[in-house]
Amino acid sequence: EIIEKRRAIPLDENEGIYVRDMKTGRVRAVTGSVYMLTSYEELWDKELPPVVEDLLQTDADQSSGIKHSSTAGPRVKSRLVTYRIPHNSAVQIYDYSTKKARVTFGPDLAVLGPHEHFSVLNLSGNTPK
Numbered sequence: 001e002i003i004e005k006r007r008a009i010p011l012d013e014n015e016g017i018y019v020r021d022m023k024t025g026r027v028r029a030v031t032g033s034v035y036m037l038t039s040y041e042e043l044w045d046k047e048l049p050p051v052v053e054d055l056l057q058t059d060a061d062q063s064s065g066i067k068h069s070s071t072a073g074p075r076v077k078s079r080l081v082t083y084r085i086p087h088n089s090a091v092q093i094y095d096y097s098t099k100k101a102r103v104t105f106g107p108d109l110a111v112l113g114p115h116e117h118f119s120v121l122n123l124s125g126n127t128p129k
Contacts, residue, residue, distance in 0.1 A: 008036045018114050020044035023059030027114040029080055030050035044114070052118050056083060081112040092119040 009017060018029035022040050037043070048056070056075065075081075085091050085106030094101045097115040104110050112118070 006037050008034050010034045014082065014109060014111075015022065016111070017078055018044040018046050022043070027112075029113055031080060031111075043078035046081060046112070046114065047077070048117070049120075051120055055079070055118075062113065083107075083110045083118070085110055093117070094119050107129070 008100045011017065011030070011032055011034065013032040016029050017035065018027060019030050019035075019037065019041050020043075022042060027044050027057075039112065053075065083091065085108045085128060087107045089106040091104050091106075091110050092101055092115050093104065093110060093112065095116045101119065
């Protein structure tokens with residue numbers, strides 16, 4: 001009896017997925033290769049706060065004030081969360097498993113691990129920076 005059919009997931013070097021081991025409960029990120037889930041693994045959905053979801057969907061160029069709306073549609077929650085940091089910008093990422101924060105300066109690509117979240121700062125009024 002076939003319970004579930006699984007297919008290999010092709011991933012580029014900047015793409016990835018979150019995988020949860022159902023035996024141990026451990027969640028990890030898999031990037032940059034073709035990956036086939038084992039019998040005790042499942043795709044894990046990474047939940048983000050609504051303000052972070054909005055910021056990821058709307059690409060804001062702070063230097064010109066021009067906002068570009070992403071046409072890709074809603075985010076696939078099991079895919080690795082990435083954010084292309086623009087020039088002259090910084091992003092703070094907090095890791096809840098190690099209780100440490102890291103700051104990444106642009107231009108760079110910020111990739112969130114399974115236990116990491118973006119720290120959103122409101123500096124001038126209501127505009128998140």
